[in-house]
Amino acid sequence: MVGREGDDIDASGEPERPAAGVELTAGAVARRLGVAPSTLRSWAHRYGLGPAGHETGRYRRYAERDVAELETMCRLVGQGVAPAAAAALARGQESGDGPVASAPATGGEPDGGRRSRARLVRGLVNASQRLDADAVVAGVSEHLAAEGVVATWQLVCRPALAVLDRQVSETGGCIHAQLMFAWAVSTALRPISAAADTTPDPVAGGAAVLLACTDGEQHTLALEALHAALVESRLPARMLGPSVPDVALDEACRRTRPDTAVLWAQTPRTARPGALRTAGSSARSVLAVGPGWAGLDLVDLPETVDTVDDLPAALRHVAARLGLPLELH
Template sequence: MDPVPPPPEPALSTGAVARRLGVSPTTLRSWERRYAIGPAQREDGRHRRWTPRDIARLEEMCRLTARGVPPSEAARAALGAPAEEPAGAPTATPHRAPGPHRALTPGGPGALPLGEVRPEARGLARAAVRLDAPAVARLLDAALTEHGPVTAWEEIIAPTLHAVGRKWASAGESYVEVEHLLSWHVSAALHRVRPARERAGAIPVLLACVPGELHSLPIEALAAVLGERGLPVRMFGAALPAEALRDAVRRTGPRATVLWSQSRTTADRVLARSVAGIEWGLRGARGRSALLLAGPGWGVDAQGPYAERLFGLRSGLAVIEALVLGPAPATAAGRAAPAACGS
């Protein structure tokens, strides 16, 4: 019996490879044209299809150019070096820059610990580590447009942000610039999500970070998601002072108030109880908003007669939609703990 031939290696399009590496398709075509570092096969003689070996060479080129090697020299080195074998086969150990000042490079010792994630998250991480701001902005916009803000946040943006935080925690101050650049561009990209027309008659949702809390990206993601659904939002951002928070609740009369706390040091339960007790309107027809506590700072047992604990952006959207579009304003008392905006 003739031996069964091995299955063909999976091949990716230029766009998919660009997203994976965090570079633009134009850059890949330029490298192919100038340095002959292109795919081994094409479909119908026109469409480029990149195999794992092709991608390994591109990764090596990215590592070298990120260390400051001129593209022409990086291409020669990538083409001359042994290509990595598919997963499971022995691999050659690529040359690394010596010493403690090793560059932060995509795919090398400076790679972010992402685990099993979408290819778009790996591409975003590579671009962030290279401090390639245009690529970071482009990849974020593409993820939000293609997948929508909920999936983009949960499966691409949040995993990358968490990986940066873990790397920063384990590498001292080495990754602070990566975290700052990525965070700034994530915030900018979320602000570029176009809100839909607000639904007629819908009562707004108030979003704010508690006093002293400067980590606002998760609640910015919630604001983008609610705006995209046409749900009215009053967003007050990071570190809203306590009295300003209480005034904002009285003046807006929100259907729900979402308070974000990243750290236990900022999670003020006394303030939460005071906000939950705020009423407005005429005597005999007083209103009160549901209080939703979001973020790891509150812990898992923060729900009670005055508030509900929230986890996860996707389920939180359903909870808030039910509150805003329900038949009548609801209070936090007596409701089962839902899952909503977490990070």
């Protein structure tokens, strides 16, 4: 099926990848990549990324090879690679100079990580704004593999979320970018969290950490990061997920008898002391995590209830409770 000239459309109404010998217009390619047509013109002029053999004054037509180069360019820029370097790597992929999948998202500067991490954060924010989920997943996954969950969450994900949160509060827009970033980070964390099913439980008697959001709390990303960090550090953990009613929390704690129950609350509205008491009736200790608990009067709660304000502190608390060595990556 064909729409406007050069726009190949499949049965669902979405552009298809060009088949061999089929060429796309600049508009069709720009829509696929989520960039402006002017960006394609700029990349062609500055870096030579564009249709091979294009003649001045004629419409550009992009073949499959051209689109593949541009997809690589978008992915690398989204990971924080400088445009000139990304273009060289994209062209190198097509000319056989070497793969680009291993192009680093961090490092490469004389004084190391700070500037490269800042560049990565900018790249992830930009990729989120253009809804390039693949670029965000790739960038976060690469940093996770190199630096581990704690460093990735503290130095990359939280700063990027802060930028996106600020944009939402200042403009009232960009919520789509914020939501997509959260989904992409969750996707990148999932393979690490899935290892919990195959990691031997190092705690005698099956004692574990039980993680849950309080009733009505839908923000799970920070709790997912904590779960992945626990698994990565070989600390046994079970995840219940968002908005766990007190009755379900009580049943889960009674069945698993966790050493530590971790309850996440993003806002004061969902930070209910009653949930801490419910978990404390069966868990040996309860850890209240998240900004929702800040400023709440918890003095009347049992001594087994404690609060922390970040992921490393939560890990240290759990490891100390279990009497296990903590291996932060």
